[in-house]
Amino acid sequence: MAGTNKKTGKAGVPAGASLYLYRKLSSLRVSVYLLGVLTFFYGLGTVFPQGAALEEYSGAGGKVVAAVRLFNLLDIFNTPWFLVPAFVLFLNVLVCTYDRFFTIRARKKTLPETFPADCAVTLDCARSDVEEELPGILRGKLGFRVLSKTPGWTVLEKGLSYRWLTWLYHAALAASFAGFILSGLFVREGMVTLRPGKPAEVVSAGEKLGWLEKEDHAAPDFRLVLDAFITAYTQSPSLEYPTDKRSRLAYALGWKGLSYKSEEDSFFPKDWFSKLRVLRGGATVSEKTIEVNDPLKFEGYTFYQAAYEQTLRLRVKGSPSIVEAKAGEKIKLPGMEGEFLFGTLRVGTLNRLDGTVEKIIPFTTVKKITDAKESAGKGMRLTPGNSVDIDGRTIELVDFEEASVLSYRYDPGVPVLWVAGSLVFIVMALRCFGRWYMLAYTLEDTGGRTLLKLHIRAKGLSADPERIKRRLLHCLSNRA
């Protein structure tokens, strides 16, 4: 690719047949078309439920089953229809960035010889005086730097070059694409359920793998152990507020005032914490208490607090066996008619409204489900070691176990995306919010007086060319 293209006269541009492709791939129009094509696919991705099975789609009344199957519309972002134009856009950004590098670098040499004058001022002094002092004012007082000087026009610049800024964040965009590609190729993600004190392997069945990853990839040589799982609750009083619009208007007009009511069981989960240790060959190599939004990072893997499971161990008096029930799932109990539902086990800490924190005495709720109406009501409170009587039988909560469910991800694309994404934003902000000026001037002798012709270009939202003009004229008149 290197060298100067004889046809275009531009450094770095290929010659011959590849010139056509090069031109297309460095074209701004092509980028708009490609972005348009991608937008179309994004739109399709919001119309068809991504990740759903075809049966789910047709079962939910989906009408275009044949097209969905043919074009794989339920996983559109992994189809060649989407990936090929996305990759071409990546090439477009790359080639465009490459091409503009040479264009911008050569800019000094390609500046025009004359400029249209935006304003002309006659100064009451000799040209030689102005010639001597003007550069000092522009550089010293106004902060310009000289870009080029010809016998006619002198060109100066002030601020960060908007062209290089635009170039830089486009280059960072290209790097972001590279990050996405890395993610697509090498990602590994899955779930791991940790029970207190029982070390668990990280790799589990049902892992989602990147395009280049194999099912039998080497599993990491460390294990995770959960030392404790804690839920922090906060009291959440409910607001007595109507849902119908007319009554809401009554509050607006001052007929009614609002009130809160606090129920005894208003437990609102504030956070879930898992106290984790990473073990390698029996030794602890890392430890952290993770919570939602604060994962554990270890050797390229990140472990997130995703969910939790509660297992209740129950006994019905008179029955020898212990029954395990999951909170929130319906279950049959030995020797008893019907189904039973156990509510979320409340255990952990409770932050009260007055700022005090108390340890919750663990409890769950139980109710018999006979019809839909009954499922909606509250159950009876059941604490470990205690019992409740239903239908003349005694149900006892022997004990319980909480497991923490973590999602994990290995994604070498993420660090690249962090750096490139931050760069895109910061540099784009500098380009858009900042200011850049180019000022060209020429001086003409008009019989003892001097005609100053100015041409100013500005970019960036905080640029104010009129102010530059005013300041320059002010400095010149003060000098006089």
Added chain:
Amino acid sequence: MPQELILSRDAYLLTIDLRLFWLVAFIYAASALVFILHAVTRSPQAGSAARGIMWAGVVIHLFFIAFRTFEGGRAPFQTLYESLSWFACTASLTCVVVSRKFRDVHVPSMFVVMLSAGASFYALLTRNPAVDPLSPPLQSWWFEWHVVMAFLSYAVIVVSCAIEGTYLISRPLLARGAPRALGLTAQDTDGFRKTAFNLVLFGFPLLTFAVFSGAAWANEAWGRYWSWDPKETWSLITWTVFAMYLHAMGIPAWRKNVASILNVAGFICMMMTFLGVNWLAKLLGIPGLHLYAV
């Protein structure tokens, strides 16, 4: 402080909060009505009065936001009730500031104040105003800034679209020889339209930050920076359409018509991201991570 007292204090503060927001919504509505009166009568006084009322709405709205910050002890941008209010406030604020440059052109302000009134009434009539605790995934620095920047960029986009729309309507009228159309003269149009471009130039980095911070937040909370959730995808569509607009403005042949259409299309996509996507997801039965906001 005993619990009962805390609850009655909170209820008292919320009552003031609610009434302030209703007041703001009514002021925006009044401003919209006076703008309509101006459109019918062409009376310059009505135009100035409508603008003055809109200013008053903005000032009270800013006070309301400060009040709610004090009341909740946190930035009030986290529920849909709060973000709708932030959106209405920033859109109107941007509009009153920008429109000082075009004192005789009232159509953009009329459009923006109608939208602000609509957003405020929608929040008041359909959302719960309570200052509730945030669910664990929402307790993140990223989420807070994600919402602030996203809605700020939406506000700017609304004003840009209002200006672009006014330009699109006035252009053929002026081309047919009318001395003035919607308060614009032929000499004004380029500068007027440049304002729409500058607003997008202002909003685009914010929108970029909104998409980036959303991905960073998802990465910290769920372990996946992108899930192709409908709301995420619509935000990407909006971002892409505005990138197309900014590029189209760099292509001389597309600067006039294609770019204008893209700017308006960007606004429609923004509205889809903001509200329409929930409706679309419900209509099509697509589950999404962001549906808590419904």
